[in-house]
Amino acid sequence: MTSEPQSAFEGSVRLHEQNQEIEGVQVSIAEILARLNYSEAAIFAVRLSLEEAMMNGFRHGNLQDPTKFVEVRWLIDSNSASFHVIDEGDGFDPEGVPDPTLDENLEIPSGRGLMLIRAYMSDARYHAPGNHLEMTFRKAHK
Amino acid sequence: MSTETSRIRVTDLSGVMRVEFVDKDILDESAIRQISTELVKRVEAAASPRMLISFRGVEHLSSAALGTLITINSLTKKRGGQLRLSDIKPSIMEVFTITKLNKLFQIFENSEKALAGFGGK
Numbered sequence: 405m406t407s408e409p410q411s412a413f414e415g416s417v418r419l420h421e422q423n424q425e426i427e428g429v430q431v432s433i434a435e436i437l438a439r440l441n442y443s444e445a446a447i448f449a450v451r452l453s454l455e456e457a458m459m460n461g462f463r464h465g466n467l468q469d470p471t472k473f474v475e476v477r478w479l480i481d482s483n484s485a486s487f488h489v490i491d492e493g494d495g496f497d498p499e500g501v502p503d504p505t506l507d508e509n510l511e512i513p514s515g516r517g518l519m520l521i522r523a524y525m526s527d528a529r530y531h532a533p534g535n536h537l538e539m540t541f542r543k544a545h546k
Numbered sequence: 547m548s549t550e551t552s553r554i555r556v557t558d559l560s561g562v563m564r565v566e567f568v569d570k571d572i573l574d575e576s577a578i579r580q581i582s583t584e585l586v587k588r589v590e591a592a593a594s595p596r597m598l599i600s601f602r603g604v605e606h607l608s609s610a611a612l613g614t615l616i617t618i619n620s621l622t623k624k625r626g627g628q629l630r631l632s633d634i635k636p637s638i639m640e641v642f643t644i645t646k647l648n649k650l651f652q653i654f655e656n657s658e659k660a661l662a663g664f665g666g667k
Contacts, residue, residue, distance in 0.1 A: 426574075459575065505645060510649065513614070514613050516613075517608075524644075
């Protein structure tokens with residue numbers, strides 16, 4: 405049985421690396437998800453993934469250039485929540501990121517954002533050249 | 547005069563530094579940097595630092611915060627001390643499990659259990 409989405413929320417924002425704005429976006433998205441009866445666990449998953457995606461964009465994509473933006477777009481209905489997080493960097497090869505869960509990498513203090521996104525979202529993929537992350541959380545999947 | 551409000555509370559429990567967080571979300575990069583600086587300073591000021599970080603009341607944690615914990619863990623070990631973690635709610639525990647950092651850290655159910663055998667009471 406599939407339920408028809410009763411209402412959809414669509415939006416986009418371009419952010420500088422300024423934390424209050426980032427938190428504001430996360431809070432707004434969390435409110436939309438709560439209104440559409442997503443579970444606490446789902447809201448946790450989406451919020452964490454958004455934080456990690458935006459931070460990766462600012463830090464690794466834009467190399468913390470304060471003049472560059474990270475753009476976040478969302479489309480959320482009662483079945484799924486999809487996001488595009490696009491930075492102004494040159495991109496990267498997501499397959500080239502070392503596995504942080506290997507014993508020899510456990511004590512390296514960075515490189516866990518992407519794996520958390522992959523673990524918490526139903527689907528996450530980068531569009532070439534690697535500065536555009538598309539990720540989706542499906543209620544039915546998790 | 548201090549210009550920044552501390553984001554942690556530190557209590558000395560018989561030589562064990564128990565750290566608690568003021569915020570329920572440990573996501574904000576600049577806040578995490580501030581926490582990291584403060585913790586590093588405290589670890590470096592102790593001969594063999596024993597630190598217990600309690601996550602009581604913490605609801606969200608980002609990978610940047612995990613990075614800080616890894617740095618503090620390495621530093622305490624290097625200085626002949628020990629770091630323990632406690633009071634981690636299940637949703638955050640999952641973050642430790644996914645990243646396999648539950649293998650790296652000594653994690654206890656609550657502060658009392660973490661303090662047992664740690665020299666503090």
